[in-house]
């Protein structure tokens with residue numbers, strides 16, 4: 040019926056002079072109108088969806104600053120493909136909380152210290168939300184995905200791996216591995232300056248694997264994991280094709296994880312055999328197995344870790360540390376070269392404590408080098424490896440008096456603004472290690488701003504180990520080698536590959552030190 044009405048109307052509008060027979064023109068017009076009508080219907084549906092998208096975004100955004108509209112469908116996808124620190128700063132400058140959306144994922148970013156800390160410390164409302172592909176990469180039952188009491192209990196079982204006593208035994212391993220890498224850097228040193236990104240990544244990976252697994256993991260396995268780990272870093276970018284199909288970053292990372300897990304599980308098995316045979320513990324896994332053997336049912340936390348679980352924990356440590364440690368170490372090398380007066384002061388302090396640089400440093404000696412530790416702390420502050428940590432709300436989160444973050448929102452506490460706050464760190468863009476030496480300085484009076492390692496129940500478990508590893512690496516490098524930095528217009532610019540790196544990769548040239556052993 041309706042069709043007739045339309046066709047009558049259309050035929051009436053066909054000019055009488057047309058040479059086309061009227062029944063043909065009527066049918067053609069009818070078809071044209073039908074497809075026109077179809078197009079209109081599609082347009083109405085699309086328009087409704089887009090309007091709904093804007094309405095949902097605006098409803099969730101509420102009073103928060105941020106674009107009043109979201110770019111249809113993709114939101115700020117293009118920005119997240121190529122993140123820049125300038126882009127983040129402009130988002131943070133919008134307010135202590137601001138909104139954006141990427142592919143319908145509603146995101147609230149916190150820039151103030153107050154809100155950032157509140158997110159880190161509100162486990163009943165928000166939990167860490169690594170990248171969407173993380174469960175594929177690490178396996179969904181990896182302990183890093185646990186929450187609440189389960190997480191706390193599991194983590195308690197791991198705390199013994201990072202006590203001062205444990206860390207002091209790792210220093211000698213770190214020393215041995217880093218010196219072997221320095222020797223190779225010197226042997227391979229060319230006339231031109233070279234990008235040190237890969238050198239540092241390799242050094243950190245081998246150090247970590249030897250600290251965690253000692254000789255329980257054979258050298259070819261160390262090399263295989265070191266060579267392939269980059270595949271995991273690539274899959275960790277905030278935006279990635281989410282499915283694991285051949286050729287995608289997530290698929291490649293998964294294959295890399297499978298190979299790494301095979302080696303790490305075997306290392307755990309060998310460690311259990313060696314400890315049962317009464318061998319002396321020589322690495323983190325050995326210490327852990329020894330502790331497990333000594334624990335009884337009254338011990339707190341989880342104590343019965345299988346080979347697979349041990350391997351998963353080691354993998355989680357690699358996952359959490361490799362990029363951040365590489366970022367922190369690269370900037371230390373760059374800062375030591377760019378500020379020779381700071382390097383000279385570190386060496387002056389060091390030479391009194393360790394006159395013979397061929398001997399590994401002990402933890403007690405590290406304790407006697409406050410200036411060195413201040414430089415490491417300040418270098419991390421200036422270029423925080425982790426600028427923000429994605430969390431997700433598990434329920435509506437009344438974060439302020441005027442705004443409640445909806446359940447299921449990606450909520451991002453940002454570290455960078457807290458450690459660049461000019462009230463707490465005057466001249467925040469300058470490397471000033473001395474700010475950490477005066478107990479009355481605003482930096483020391485406001486420890487809550489130093490969020491480099493997070494805060495709350497998920498605070499970095501490897502913080503002390505990481506600081507000591509980086510301090511040991513840089514001071515031993517400075518005591519045994521010389522290097523100069525080829526500065527480029529990009530040396531102070533930042534590229535974000537999961538963590539922060541100098542945009543030019545940091546071009547250095549190494550030489551042996553005349554008096555170095």
Ligand code: HEM
Pocket residue numbers: 159167183194355356357359360363364367424425428490491492493494495496497498499500501502504505
């Ligand atoms: C410069 C080096 C490092 C930096 C800047 C860093 C930073 C961080 C940050 C910001 C977090 C999130 C904290 C939170 O959500 O509150 C974190 C978590 C974590 N980090 Fe680190 N980290 C570093 C090195 C390491 C190392 C060496 C290890 C292990 C040996 C490690 C293991 C972990 C683990 C397992 C977590 C998750 C803890 C949990 O969920 O309970 N990190 N780290």
